[in-house]
Amino acid sequence: MSVIAFAKNWNGKFKNSSYELVSYTKNLASQLNTKFIIVSIGEVKEEELKSLGKYGAERIISVNNSQMNTLTSRVYAQVISELAEKEGASTIIMSDNESGKAIAPRISVKMKAGMVAAVLELPITINPFVVKKGAFSGKAFEYVQIDSPVKVITIAKNCFGLKENQVDVSIEEYAPQLDASLFKIQVLEEEKQTNRMDLADADIVVSAGRGMRSPDNWGIVEELAAVLGAATACSRPVSDEGWRGHEEHVGQTGKVIAPNLYFAAGISGAIQHVAGISRSKCIVAINTDPEAPIFGVANYGIIGDVMDVLPKLTKAISNSK
Amino acid sequence: MKILVCISNVPDTTTKVKFKEENTLFDDSGVQWIINPWDELALTRALELKEDAGNSVDEVSVIHVGGAQTDVTLRKALAIGADKAIRIDACPADAYSVAGQIAAYLKENPFDIVFSGIESSDYNGSSVGAMIAEFMDYSGVSSVTSVAFEGDELILYRAIPGGKQKIKAKIPLVAVVQKGIATEPRIPAMRGIMMARKKPLEVKPAIEMQILTKSVKFEMPEAKGACKMLDAEHVEQLLELLKNEAKVL
Structure with missing residues (x-):
């Protein structure tokens, strides 16, 4: 047996x-x-x-x-x-x-x-x-x-x-x-984004939501992810709007992940989003709204604008290296 | 060509989950039921394939295993555009028995393509589609994010870590689909709702199926401790805590 x-x-x-x-x-x-x-x-x-x-x-x-x-x-x-x-x-x-x-x-x-x-x-x-x-x-x-x-x-x-x-x-x-x-199925080709860390494998994930206001602002998310060696993710509205690809959508109907550290930047924390991240070891929430439900599940929270806080975090991490 | 879409009836994704009878049963009082989100996307894509005149899809049906109370969900699938709904009258006890019931129907009523959502948002079994493929001895492609015809064959994209694979497959086939398969689920229009009343909803008796697993009890996650609020002007404080308190950096 x-x-x-x-x-x-x-x-x-x-x-x-x-x-x-x-x-x-x-x-x-x-x-x-x-x-x-x-x-x-x-x-x-x-x-x-x-x-x-x-x-x-x-x-x-x-x-x-x-x-x-x-x-x-x-x-x-x-x-x-x-x-x-x-x-x-x-x-x-x-x-x-x-x-x-x-x-x-x-x-x-x-x-x-x-x-x-x-x-x-x-x-x-x-x-x-x-x-x-x-x-x-x-x-x-x-x-x-x-x-x-x-x-x-x-x-x-x-x-x-x-x-x-x-x-x-x-x-x-x-x-x-x-x-x-x-063998009835045949793989014709494979496309890989080799320069990007896969969300499912990442120990650290930097995820952003509608608080980013525009897809053009995603540079600061990617910069923070780069200094942390993290994967990037997003909330459902962001992938529904086509700001980011659906492969980045984390939540109940997207990917359910369990990283060591999860940054929720400008994500309010709808119940469906929280369902996708609740097994994360540590959650950091950054949001302008002190009432945002994401603070109810986060370990650490910062009330502030992501456009302002993310670059500061990136700089502080680079300085500490 | 005929496409069959497997439909699961699940609580609305905004539902606050509660249990009853000493946490052994899901408490469905006041719960709104919906088509499982991935199944809804699968149905949407199946209808798109049928509407494209370049393809020879002449039927899109939905199948479901459940009691009479789930007919509302099947009527919604008909209102969205399915031609026919089949309900196998059995309690969906576990993935094995549900897949066995659907396979038994398929053996009597062959379809060329079976779509199944990657999981159901309630019990998250994520196995019915691949089980149907095995019961039927069909090929299967999992984690499908795109499907289109190329003549009589199918071209599918399968998500793999960090990328995707382009796959050519012959029918009959089970495609287990995930997000991306259709952009947005279709919402039933008034005309669709009117028409759905006249469309066939067949109820089939269940076959004898062994049940291999059973739910013993449920548990809610432990409440999280209070969130430590930090100053936006001093982010190095956060880094310090992530390093030395949470030990995740």
């Missing part, structure tokens, strides 16, 4: 979320008093696979196949389910990201395994198997019991953190037999 976790790579590299997944899985396996296996799919170099050993991955199964570098959910789900059956895994784990969202539900159906997405902690109890997750887009938490023999969970980013635990790694190669008919 082992545990199997799928560690996603991006162009052959793992991210902190992959290491967090290994940390979580190791701790879950010891809670269940069983062994665990990490599965990697697509071309990843041995050295990179070994980096998972820093967080306790003793046994890795690598499907080192260039045909599978790009996510095809059908293929990935097939490979992971096959391995789970072969290894007699009772719990299957992956990160709650674009790939986990696509693969985990398929595995759930293949294995008739109950699934819970974006789990926030280790299971509260093992028997019955109960996990905690967010509900109502961050407005509440829900405890969900999985009753099937095999269980599938995805874990929310920053839910567990990195726990170092260096071990020796053994890597096994696995070559699945795949039917060509499974």
Whole structure:
């Protein structure tokens, strides 16, 4: 009754979320008093696979196949389910990201395994198997019991953190037999904004709202983000107006994020916006309106005009470096 | 070509969430119900695809798993422009059973493209679309921000960390869509509301479906401590606190 976790790579590299997944899985396996296996799919170099050993991955199964570098959910789900059956895994784990969202539900159906997405902690109890997750887009938490023999969970980013635990790694190669008919989608091209930090990965996020008054004023948001090494984000009205792209929209219907530090500049803090940021470790609010609801959820607040405060912050940070 | 849009019935996004029966049930008293925001965008895009004469889309239907009280939401989808609504008469217990019910309907009544929102804003399961794809043995594309036809094939954009991928896919297909798929959700016009009354709303009996997960209880987040107010003229004070008190810099 082992545990199997799928560690996603991006162009052959793992991210902190992959290491967090290994940390979580190791701790879950010891809670269940069983062994665990990490599965990697697509071309990843041995050295990179070994980096998972820093967080306790003793046994890795690598499907080192260039045909599978790009996510095809059908293929990935097939490979992971096959391995789970072969290894007699009772719990299957992956990160709650674009790939986990696509693969985990398929595995759930293949294995008739109950699934819970974006789990926030280790299971509260093992028997019955109960996990905690967010509900109502961050407005509440829900405890969900999985009753099937095999269980599938995805874990929310920053839910567990990195726990170092260096071990020796053994890597096994696995070559699945795949039917060509499974590859029905074809990636034609990929566009990447390499100079920009991805919102989902950022430890610090500088987010701005209608208080900026015009899209032309965004330079000061970007400057503050640059000195902090932060990603930029925005509120819904800003993305609806087309001032910023919808990929920057943070909130209930946009992205739900959990950075260490979140700056809400000129954002009033509507309930839908707060739902998207409530898992942030620390929130700083800057707003001219002392009654703005954002101050109700912020740790630190400054009453003032963002046009005035943001450049001051940027300058103070540059000076302190 | 036929497009089926999966619709979830959720509390309005401004709802202040409350629970009852010792926090085991969502308290729906006074709650306004809406079409799940991503599903509404999916429906909007499906209708745009149908209206473009260059495409051969001749039907856009919506499907939903729920009780009779959710018919109001389905009528709204009809008023927005869907040709037909199907309600499978079952309590939506978990994602697995909901996807199984929709797949059972699809097996009897094939569609070429199925749209599903990336998650529902209530229980945030984010899995029904991909589960339908697996039940049907269809291809699926997740995190879709744009979809258009190229002949009989589809060109979709999928969001990936820091960018997007352009994907070509054959039908049948499940597209799990997120923000960006349509610019703004359509609002029903008076004519649409009148017409919706005459459009078919089919109620189908549920099939036997196993339920694999159950909700045990809910909890509200802990109240945050008071916000520390700082002087706009002395921002270095804030930096000091972020470094030494919050330890996030």
